[in-house]
Amino acid sequence: MPRNPKIRRTGATTAAERVAAAYRCSHCHSTTGGTWRDRHGIQHLAVAHDDGCPVLTGALPDAPDALRAAVTAGCSAILVAWPPKGGAA
Ligand SMILES: [Zn+2]
Structure with a gap:
């Protein structure tokens, strides 16, 4: 667990949970939802x-905010995906 003071004390233990605690959208008042691990062991986070x-x-990528959250959370790798143009299905 990283000792970064920017991370809210939420009891987060997985990388996805730490990223969720650190994530802030630069354009809205987003909220982070659940985290889960898929059958390949990859952790996911819903925003x-x-x-x-x-x-x-x-119109804009989520990558800068996601990378900022990953660095704050002390993650060494992150994969970013965002909805296709026109929004999520
Ligand atoms: Zn947003």
């Missing part, structure tokens, strides 16, 4: 952006 957020519409 809910406000309606009209340029990240949600696909």
Whole structure:
């Protein structure tokens, strides 16, 4: 567990949970949802952006905010995916 003071004290133990605690969208008041690990062992994090957020519409990438959260969380690797243009299905 990293000892970064920017991470909220939430009891997060997995990398995805630490990233969730550190994540802030630069364009809206997003909230982070659940985290899960898939059958390949890859951890996932759901982020809910406000309606009209340029990240949600696909106009801007989520990569800068996700990378910032990963660095704050002390993660060494992260994969970023965002909804296709026009928003999530
Ligand atoms: Zn957003």
